[in-house]
Amino acid sequence: MIVGVGALATCQGVGFWRSLDRPHSPLEALPMPLQPASDRVARRVVLFIVDGLRADAAHDLAALDRLRQRGASRVLHIGFPSVSIPQYYAALSGVEPDLSGARTNGFRWMEWRLDTIVGRARQAGLRVATLGPNDPWFQPGFGEQFSHAWFGDSDYDENLSRVLALSSDLTVIVHDAVDVAGHDHGFGDAYRQAARVADAAIARVASSLDLERDVLFVTADHGHCDAGGHGGDEPEVMAVPLVAAGAGIRPGHYGEARLVDLAPTLAALLGLPPPVTSRGLPLADMLSLSTRAARRLVVESRDHRQVLDRLLGDRLAPITDRLRAEQTARLLALPLLLGAFALILARLGVGHRELACALAYLAAFVGVFWLCGGRVSLSSPRTSGYFARILVCAFLVAGPVYLALARRARRGSSVRGLLSRVHAPTLCTASLAALPWLVTLAVVGVRAEVLLPAPTWTALGAWSGIPLICFAPWAVVDVVALGLATGGWRGAG
């Protein structure tokens, strides 16, 4: 039974992770009026995304420092979850992952239904090109909006030459060496070396542009934890650099802004209306526009955002009410369920020794997970093998702790007594190991919804069953060992 419930918890955790990506966004098909465009300021706009470059690592890089001296810089904050593809979409659409529905890299297989700067440019007859390593980050439907797209790690430099030679009106470049180094080695020398590789590519892009007429934006989709990994809401993961230089940029260092502000800012430089459901606002302070043009841009964007907020609020209100009612019902059911469990365990003869055994298992599991550096954050599993190693350590320590204490709990029982109490420590431990899972189910439900839970609850939604899942094999070991032992005693008796 414990193995069955463990399998159920595994399926639910995987299902929760998969349900994070939503095929539809509440922003879809809102009757939004399109804002008028400003005058075009830049001949060419290039957006260079250094995948995984955290804000504090964007210094001491020759090309980036030169651009910073010449142009504008600031720190941008991203929305949770800090995962690449949702953040690429956030930068291009002006919509953060919670509302866009793109919340994992699995979203690349879903249709992108929101308006973006790419779509705006394409509709205006501009040429749009993109370049990246490996697989395209967009699904075919969205990819059709690019006039040209090149991918592949082996010929990245060649592809970079090709895309630069095109002189497209809007070019989106993704460079992933820093992210790969972060996953493989954490935030250290290899990461900084990879940042220098990305910086060399930035230098090539900058030298191909005429920054009197063109503009280059360098930013990142997310940062990396010190140990490597991203996905959660740690400050070093949520803050990314922005350096912009060239036509239409007013030099200086500016205050913090958001990644979603990029889409309307790039649109303003290209003389395009912003993506229609953009939640970002143009970074007018760093644009060298006439006072009149700057004021118009700010006022119109603010008005547009107010209309969007009102329409979105109307659309979300019934959804919020429904989710709140469902959560209340689950939270009310939880104590009843736990009470029923407690009664069953009491009838099975669970006493303080069995309870101590269960508490020791859970404490050992959580303690080892924590001491090895594991955190309840989506950033934890995103470094090659790291999360698996932590879980194996917790599994290998907590299991024997349980076995030893379960033996003690049964000590002194006669064979008859032992048989009647054989399952008490096992069931008590399984029940306690299931507690994080049951509480999480009550708080967030079985699947992710339109409104994303807080970052810690989102991680728990996918993983809270792990202590129970890891207990199942030890329960089997325990029962088999006990069966052999009692069989032996019977034979002796």
Ligand SMILES: [Zn+2]
């Ligand atoms: Zn990554």
